[in-house]
Amino acid sequence: MRALTIGRYQPFHKGHLNVIEKISKKADEVIICVGSAQVSHEIENPFTAGERIAMIRRSLSQNNLDEIFYIIPLEDIKRNSIWVSHLESMTPPFDVVYSNNPLVVRLCREEGHEVRHSPLFKRNKYSGTEIRKRMMEEDEWKNLVPKGTLEVIDEVDGVKRLNEISKNEISQTQS
């Protein structure tokens, strides 16, 4: 059985890793779609698709989960009625979708796909929003992501990037 799950993974954290681990126990192969692949360098979306793919791939390998995964970037298409066809065209055929996003659930069901609730894992603790906030406030965040994510963020100087793009424009008091 081939399962599909989708997220933005900004960044890929331990909650994501745990969920994928659980899904992988029920499926022979797991397709991990990296959504909103085209955006990056935004406060809500600091990392490129390629960087997020690297985080995921490395984290899966370091946890000995590297055999049966497809990690696929998916650009937004902004027309809900054709989104499922877009998803299908970019992925190998799949049997089940794991998602808790109401729109994803609805769209996939309208097209006849089986959808199951995604397993949950300490979502109040592991959250992309929280991690990005901590990065910007120089608060502790490194324990919330797997080693692979940490390495990629270091390599691309990700914390500095996030801090720079979130700065206000230069103060207007000078003349």
Next chain:
Amino acid sequence: MRALTIGRYQPFHKGHLNVIEKISKKADEVIICVGSAQVSHEIENPFTAGERIAMIRRSLSQNNLDEIFYIIPLEDIKRNSIWVSHLESMTPPFDVVYSNNPLVVRLCREEGHEVRHSPLFKRNKYSGTEIRKRMMEEDEWKNLVPKGTLEVIDEVDGVKRLNEISKNEISQTQS
């Protein structure tokens, strides 16, 4: 004389029907543009262009208004300066635009079109926003739309769609 009017029709309600009836008395032919044609499955835009076209066509027929209408989907183009050309290319030539939308009025006038205020009909009562709100709150809404709209919403299970896509993500309290 050929008149043009434009709306999102999410959904097509009795206020819309009344307005089109009034316009049709002044014009030989009426072009009804279904705007934002590409969006659907959103809280503000639950229905596809095809579904909205079906609502309008059926409602016009059931009210014996089916002889001289063009019902044309129009995708957003997001560049105001070329929007009128986009509109013109998708529609038969027209003599008058009926609209109360200030941007539509301005853009059409800049391109030399005659624009008239659209006739009004109980806009505080008949409103797409209000109808969608009632659908989500399981309040009474069926008396606000013509029979044709009701039939289409039933066929596509539209109330359930709107309710599902407006749900919050699954509760985060589990772990």
Next chain:
Amino acid sequence: MRALTIGRYQPFHKGHLNVIEKISKKADEVIICVGSAQVSHEIENPFTAGERIAMIRRSLSQNNLDEIFYIIPLEDIKRNSIWVSHLESMTPPFDVVYSNNPLVVRLCREEGHEVRHSPLFKRNKYSGTEIRKRMMEEDEWKNLVPKGTLEVIDEVDGVKRLNEISKNEISQTQS
């Protein structure tokens, strides 16, 4: 039963009219998609979507065929794998597709639609390519299109448009 047929209609000719007449005898409602809606002012595609819609609508009315038609422009999407979803989103739900185009047939069948061969009518005589060629060579073409098409082409000065855009650039012998 609601049937769908699709064509570029450059221009709408008597062969098209005959085919639609035949389909309308088997269906309660007929959706006529005007394909490649976004192109015009090309030798192969001289008329805008709006002009083609006007040709069809007027010709159907003049032949007393104006009650149960949807005439819908459809822009090209250039990704075959999502084309059927695009088509579905812009049209009311349909039961049967009439087409002889192998790609349309294949794509619709892969998505589970019933497809029937479109009825044929003197295709060696009535052909858009032939009609456009005759227009450019000032040969006889008016007997090949219905009166409604003729009227629209006259109104938009269509023969002159086609001839002008097909001219070669100004001769290069001067200096």
Next chain:
Amino acid sequence: MRALTIGRYQPFHKGHLNVIEKISKKADEVIICVGSAQVSHEIENPFTAGERIAMIRRSLSQNNLDEIFYIIPLEDIKRNSIWVSHLESMTPPFDVVYSNNPLVVRLCREEGHEVRHSPLFKRNKYSGTEIRKRMMEEDEWKNLVPKGTLEVIDEVDGVKRLNEISKNEISQTQS
């Protein structure tokens, strides 16, 4: 040395002019990019790229600054990771970017460009937001823009345009 600066210039005001004057003293040639070139007829973006280019060109000439400028419209591309390549493809090669926008600074530096802070000039006084607000409130604004800008706004009837598109839809009290 060739310098590049970028702005929306909605409209081009005396603060912009002063900054460009300062940059032009340090550079042999200055590229002025007119950003968000595709938008117009919006409250935040009333003028087309062409109108903004005319404002800038005329103002530079009237201030005897017309010899070494490139004024280039740049459409938004909405993918930060490829924005610098987009910018580079539309402009002559440049040596330095002048900007105070944190995202522009970061993106250009990631691609290896030298970036300097843009000189400042009474930003609390000269501001596009403030000027548009005054236009809508019929407050004094003409002393904040150079003569060239004033002439272009007059020619295209810009104040009326801004006022019309900012009107609310027609009052809903009638029926």
Next chain:
Amino acid sequence: MRALTIGRYQPFHKGHLNVIEKISKKADEVIICVGSAQVSHEIENPFTAGERIAMIRRSLSQNNLDEIFYIIPLEDIKRNSIWVSHLESMTPPFDVVYSNNPLVVRLCREEGHEVRHSPLFKRNKYSGTEIRKRMMEEDEWKNLVPKGTLEVIDEVDGVKRLNEISKNEISQTQS
């Protein structure tokens, strides 16, 4: 060292497999980009990106090559000057590009990437064009592709798809 190679893989054949095997001996990790990801159901491009990814992934696994690969779909962007940025944004950082395509070589070198000639393997024998031709002529082709490709083509009924979309339109002799 992380290497990148790119192809359309329509379909993935033994020549491709051999090349990737050779590259993988020189690199720690290999990024395989599936180009023209958005097209399918064409005579030159019969398979979707998802199907091609499945062919590659399965073939690599069956040849015990499944540990260090990224298989990433890449949509065409049709602007050569920004293509490398597009590629970089969708892939993990890479050190070397393997390619024999002159345009890819030039574009990557202009952006500062190291490019090496891709190793070659019996290109007169193993060729996508040749394999698609044989599929359409019902000639022998199965020995030219790895088992994984064969399985995917069977699953999606690929030979029939290719044959159907390559048919001419229905004969025009009837009336």
Next chain:
Amino acid sequence: MRALTIGRYQPFHKGHLNVIEKISKKADEVIICVGSAQVSHEIENPFTAGERIAMIRRSLSQNNLDEIFYIIPLEDIKRNSIWVSHLESMTPPFDVVYSNNPLVVRLCREEGHEVRHSPLFKRNKYSGTEIRKRMMEEDEWKNLVPKGTLEVIDEVDGVKRLNEISKNEISQTQS
């Protein structure tokens, strides 16, 4: 009077320069649109818009023609019916279009613009196609372009670029 002319300028040659010189004698200001601005690194279109703008600007200056020009890149929009609106939005208002391209002539006239034949200058001698061919065949071409164009082509190593992208893929005889 403000005149507009448009070309691809691949590259900007002495014929172009001569034509612009002639137009500038009849007009107060000249808008030079650099068409197909988004393409580059193709055999027919080797140079970016930015490079072409630099060629033109420098050549005009070196010929003391630098006072009253707007040099504006224009991306293709691939919908003829809205092309004139696209053009108008990116340029200052213009009074006359100079063109010998039949499609440009027709489209501008349909929108009410005055169009005049572009003055001609030894078109059999000065031709972009011929110049690109000579570059690839290492034939004499430098006398056909103004000094400004020559400088830009040198700076961006343009002849080598053109030669590299026009090479066939590496010979297939090895294995």
